[in-house]
Amino acid sequence: MPKNNTILEVTNLNAAYGQSKVIFDINLNVKLNERVAIVGRNGAGKTTMLKCIAGLLKASSGSVIYDGMEIMGKAPFEVAKMGLKYIDQDKEVFLDLTVRENLQLSSYATGDYNWDRVFEHFPKLKILLDRKGAYLSGGERQMLMIGRAILGDPKVLLIDEPTEGLAPSIVNDLVTTFHDLSKDSAIIIVGQNLSFVSRVAQRIYAVKEGRMIAEIRDKEEIKEATYSRYL
Amino acid sequence: MNAHLIISAFVLGLSMSGVYFLLTVGLSLCYGLMRIISLDQFLYYSVGAYMTYTIVAVTGNFWLGLLAGILTTILIALFVEKIVYKRIYEKSVMFSMILSFGVNLMGVGLIKYIWGLEPKPVKAPIGGNLNIFGTEVPGYRIFVILLAALVYLAVCYFLNKTILGTAIRAGIDDAEKVEALGINIYKLFTLTFLLATSLSALAGAIHTPMVMVVPDMGMNIIAFAFMVVIIGGLGSIKGTLISSLLVGQVVSFGSLIWAPLADMAPFMIMIIILLIKPTGLYGSKYMKR
Numbered sequence: 182m183p184k185n186n187t188i189l190e191v192t193n194l195n196a197a198y199g200q201s202k203v204i205f206d207i208n209l210n211v212k213l214n215e216r217v218a219i220v221g222r223n224g225a226g227k228t229t230m231l232k233c234i235a236g237l238l239k240a241s242s243g244s245v246i247y248d249g250m251e252i253m254g255k256a257p258f259e260v261a262k263m264g265l266k267y268i269d270q271d272k273e274v275f276l277d278l279t280v281r282e283n284l285q286l287s288s289y290a291t292g293d294y295n296w297d298r299v300f301e302h303f304p305k306l307k308i309l310l311d312r313k314g315a316y317l318s319g320g321e322r323q324m325l326m327i328g329r330a331i332l333g334d335p336k337v338l339l340i341d342e343p344t345e346g347l348a349p350s351i352v353n354d355l356v357t358t359f360h361d362l363s364k365d366s367a368i369i370i371v372g373q374n375l376s377f378v379s380r381v382a383q384r385i386y387a388v389k390e391g392r393m394i395a396e397i398r399d400k401e402e403i404k405e406a407t408y409s410r411y412l
Numbered sequence: 413m414n415a416h417l418i419i420s421a422f423v424l425g426l427s428m429s430g431v432y433f434l435l436t437v438g439l440s441l442c443y444g445l446m447r448i449i450s451l452d453q454f455l456y457y458s459v460g461a462y463m464t465y466t467i468v469a470v471t472g473n474f475w476l477g478l479l480a481g482i483l484t485t486i487l488i489a490l491f492v493e494k495i496v497y498k499r500i501y502e503k504s505v506m507f508s509m510i511l512s513f514g515v516n517l518m519g520v521g522l523i524k525y526i527w528g529l530e531p532k533p534v535k536a537p538i539g540g541n542l543n544i545f546g547t548e549v550p551g552y553r554i555f556v557i558l559l560a561a562l563v564y565l566a567v568c569y570f571l572n573k574t575i576l577g578t579a580i581r582a583g584i585d586d587a588e589k590v591e592a593l594g595i596n597i598y599k600l601f602t603l604t605f606l607l608a609t610s611l612s613a614l615a616g617a618i619h620t621p622m623v624m625v626v627p628d629m630g631m632n633i634i635a636f637a638f639m640v641v642i643i644g645g646l647g648s649i650k651g652t653l654i655s656s657l658l659v660g661q662v663v664s665f666g667s668l669i670w671a672p673l674a675d676m677a678p679f680m681i682m683i684i685i686l687l688i689k690p691t692g693l694y695g696s697k698y699m700k701r
Contacts, residue, residue: 235592237588237591237592256591256596257588257591257592258591258592258593258594258595258596258597261591261592261593261594262594266592266594267592269589269592273586273589275581275582275585275586275589276585277581277582277584277585278578278581278582278585282578282582283582285575285578286575286578286579286582286590286593286595287593287594289575289579289595290593290594290595291593291594329593333594
């Protein structure tokens with residue numbers, strides 16, 4: 182069990198694209214089963230932050246401790262195998278593969294071939310097993326991306342802009358889903374949909390121009406979305 | 413042009429298609445998954461041919477030569493992948509083109525040093541002719557056609573029915589997402605590269621009884637191989653097969669009608685197809701550039 186129930190601790194994380202520095206000395210932490218949101222405007226560095234944590238982008242300096250272990254410099258597949266999964270914002274599953282093949286790949290990667298939990302959260306996927314990714318709606322793709330990610334019982338899910346391009350009814354369903362998922366995993370969502378963030382997050386980090394400018398813990402402030410003043 | 417000539421040209425075209433397919437399917441997969449243009453595949457094609465020639469000369473056993481050709485190229489390819497490709501997978505495709513062409517040139521130089529410049533003949537392991545509608549065609553050409561068809565079915569089975577094949581198909585779509593699932597994409601890269609290499613060596617080995625083995629045999633086939641890959645669509649096995657069949661027949665019938673047409677016609681077809689469908693016949697619309 183990690184110290185203070187902290188499953189993920191990011192310290193002084195810096196990253197750059199070539200000469201252009203994108204995030205500056207980011208510090209954040211997430212506890213087991215906690216739902217945390219990172220909010221900020223377009224280009225604030227939110228996605229860069231998640232990708233650095235997941236190992237998909239190389240950070241220039243800093244430390245990422247996951248489950249008591251330093252994971253900076255580890256390959257993305259190693260980070261994912263350890264149980265820290267990243268879900269991209271583009272809603273793109275493997276378009277040429279069926280839902281079944283998409284899930285099989287995740288099972289192969291994690292060794293978890295029990296799909297009951299996936300179908301428990303997303304029963305619709307069971308009906309769509311033989312449909313190719315290219316023919317799924319945005320909401321169905323999001324279900325499949327999350328479904329793939331929760332195989333192997335990850336301890337942390339990093340979810341980038343989960344509501345982008347989705348119908349309001351699906352966004353409402355996602356609120357319930359994220360509450361349910363957090364019983365097994367900590368969740369970090371990056372988002373600009375403040376009403377969604379307010380309904381999901383227990384704690385919020387506000388990011389501006391690559392810097393963490395505020396940490397919001399006050400339940401009332403989260404509920405009323407008054408943290409928007411930081412954006 | 414009589415019926416015998418047409419049947420002969422058709423069978424010759426099919427056997428050439430078989431060689432083109434074996435040589436290009438790996439090129440197509442390498443680009444599809446790793447986004448590399450692996451020009452060193454033409455070296456493995458030549459090494460496959462030379463090893464076959466050498467073993468046949470020593471033991472008289474063609475099949476042993478074919479196996480030795482494949483195994484030797486796998487060893488060379490493992491070295492090349494570790495020394496060259498692992499350093500440039502993340503870089504622009506131009507790096508792979510230039511470096512693999514360098515590997516190819518170095519390899520051809522070594523071949524010239526080891527085996528000399530004079531052409532080497534290899535006797536077909538399958539003699540005799542088959543009678544097809546009254547026309548005698550060499551049995552070895554039919555063998556090449558059947559072998560290529562078998563390899564096509566095996567590659568399709570591997571890609572569509574096995575989990576590693578599924579992972580390769582997913583990687584052709586988006587390699588980063590495969591990694592984010594927890595799959596070591598570099599192991600898939602190595603596997604695909606070795607598969608491509610084995611098929612290139614196989615192409616070189618089975619081509620030996622149909623051509624003279626010369627140091628530049630890989631260089632001589634580059635243009636046709638690239639036409640096959642581009643016409644079929646990068647990353648598509650079905651497209652590679654269809655365009656191999658097309659180019660094989662065009663070259664065979666072209667040379668029958670007017671010799672220069674054998675070189676010109678495939679280019680003309682490639683230009684027309686690219687004008688109509690820039691991704692090639694079966695190029696994936698999902699493939700990310």
